[in-house]
Amino acid sequence: MVRHKTVLLVFRVVLGGLFVYAGAVKVVDPLDFAQNIRNYRLVGQSLAFIAALILPWLEIVAGVFLIAGIWKRGAALIISGLLVFFIVLTLVTMIRGLDVDCGCFGALSRKSGWSVILEDLAMLYLGLCLLFAKKGR
């Protein structure tokens, strides 16, 4: 795990920034994002709608707090938890053989697959470094 203070600061800004961006592109068109969630064929119409309203703001709030350095650990916990969920979701989708757009970064979104998992794993590494960083870093 990385312990250098400056590196952890960079991690915070990069990871927080990515989450704020990912959330912002979804907030713009919540119905489109709801359809993206629905395409995974795991939840029904109502749950997809509720998730589409809340998830983007969860990403933005956690990202902003992480960048600002307020409640860093709580924000890192949310982000890491979300990333674990995204990884499992992508794996399940691949196993089920569904052809689904990941719905992850707006215009940069692409088919759910290994590249999405690798990206999530890289972000999860940053998240876990921040989650388990020593107090005050």
Place this chain on the structure above:
Amino acid sequence: MSEARRALRQALVLGALAVLVAAAVQFPLVMRFARGEFRDTFFPASEYPGIRMITLAEGEDLWRTGLAVVLDARAEGLFTQGHIPGARNIPAAQTGLGLPAGLLGAARNMILVVYCEGDDCQSSLALARRLHDEGFRDIRVFVGGWEAWTEAGLPEEKAERAEKDDGQA
């Protein structure tokens, strides 16, 4: 308080904050949902007046009378394994390809019935939206799809009738 518990508590508060912000910002959308909108589709019915959902009975009726052109939105592999007799395969939602030129040349007031795997599949809706964007104004989404059709013991066709020779627009 231990670090772990502190982190968990922070996360819960941040989660609650996200829910509050979402509810406030998207309040108009929440109200529309509460009024019964978006229960079948996530596109506003007002923007797609030419799309409506139909049941198995309505779908069967349109197919038997030959009043509608039936379009299968599933992937080509599934289509060749079995489909509604006479249906044309337009896997445009999956492939991202354009709609077949033959279809685009058709009259915009013709009745189109679109379907995919079953209740939970979304590609028929995606295809319906694309057809609507192309100007078609009588698109009926057969919600039960292939599952409902086969469960009802209705006729199947296995011969390939893909749209390859039609070219892509």
